[in-house]
Amino acid sequence: MSLLKPYSRLLLVCGLVTGLLAGCAEKEQALQNTEKSSPAPAAPAAAKAHWSYEGDTSPEHWGELEEDFETCELGKEQSPIDIEAPDVKKDSHLSPVEVDYSPSEVSLVNNGHTIQVNVSGENNHIVLEGKSYTLKQFHFHLPSEHEVGGKHNEMELHFVHKTADGEIAVLGILINGGAENAELNKLWSQLPREESEEAVAIDGKFDLKALLPGDLHSYRYHGSLTTPPCTEGVQWIVLQQPVEWSEAQIGAFRTLFPHDNRPVQPLEGRTLETEG
Numbered sequence: 001m002s003l004l005k006p007y008s009r010l011l012l013v014c015g016l017v018t019g020l021l022a023g024c025a026e027k028e029q030a031l032q033n034t035e036k037s038s039p040a041p042a043a044p045a046a047a048k049a050h051w052s053y054e055g056d057t058s059p060e061h062w063g064e065l066e067e068d069f070e071t072c073e074l075g076k077e078q079s080p081i082d083i084e085a086p087d088v089k090k091d092s093h094l095s096p097v098e099v100d101y102s103p104s105e106v107s108l109v110n111n112g113h114t115i116q117v118n119v120s121g122e123n124n125h126i127v128l129e130g131k132s133y134t135l136k137q138f139h140f141h142l143p144s145e146h147e148v149g150g151k152h153n154e155m156e157l158h159f160v161h162k163t164a165d166g167e168i169a170v171l172g173i174l175i176n177g178g179a180e181n182a183e184l185n186k187l188w189s190q191l192p193r194e195e196s197e198e199a200v201a202i203d204g205k206f207d208l209k210a211l212l213p214g215d216l217h218s219y220r221y222h223g224s225l226t227t228p229p230c231t232e233g234v235q236w237i238v239l240q241q242p243v244e245w246s247e248a249q250i251g252a253f254r255t256l257f258p259h260d261n262r263p264v265q266p267l268e269g270r271t272l273e274t275e276g
């Protein structure tokens with residue numbers, strides 16, 4: 001059981017899943033309004049995340065940290081995974097994911113676990129087998145969370161999408177050292193170095209497509225969020241072709257987050273599919 005008061009607990013949970021669950025801010029506000037007569041809670045401390053990538057709150061302990069996190073330990077469709085060629089089945093009925101992104105207003109948040117880029121508006125979508133998912137945010141892991149043939153790439157980018165009824169699809173992009181990505185500098189020149197709930201707005205519009213590889217062939221499987229509460233029912237699309245960033249661009253992220261990847265999880269008999 002948690003000793004946190006309901007308000008603190010909600011704030012904590014909202015802090016952890018910012019960007020994935022809409023409506024937390026409104027719920028926090030509603031609760032604050034009902035607590036007007038109480039002394040103000042210590043919001044910054046309560047909002048601080050209670051999970052991490054090392055020590056007593058590292059991934060192997062996530063399932064014990066909070067009642068809501070038990071799926072991290074008990075789930076049978078967890079992410080990330082190691083993608084091994086013999087497990088991948090070609091399906092001739094699958095067509096490559098359609099990515100319908102346009103230049104958009106974005107803002108950066110250092111949430112203590114990664115840099116999250118919040119995307120304004122409802123104009124960016126992917127279409128997967130006829131179903132449309134709207135882009136909400138994207139963020140980064142170092143090294144990559146998914147492995148291919150037992151090997152990490154240097155980083156991985158996750159575009160997180162949702163349908164109107166709450167289904168989640170994550171488009172994963174593997175990143176290797178190489179040529180500089182010029183568009184990325186719009187974000188990287190304003191990296192928030194300290195953890196904060198304040199978002200840093202980026203001037204002008206950001207070209208989301210500049211972060212994609214040319215080839216959209218993918219590995220698909222059913223998995224989970226890779227951070228607590230490790231919610232399952234997530235449709236994963238990991239693109240096969242990696243993109244390149246310069247070592248300086250990768251190094252700039254590494255100085256803030258030396259490693260922020262959850263280790264690969266058991267496949268548990270799941271099938272992986274690719275376009276035939």
Ligand SMILES: [Zn+2]
Binds near residue numbers: 139140141158226
């Ligand atoms: Zn992620």
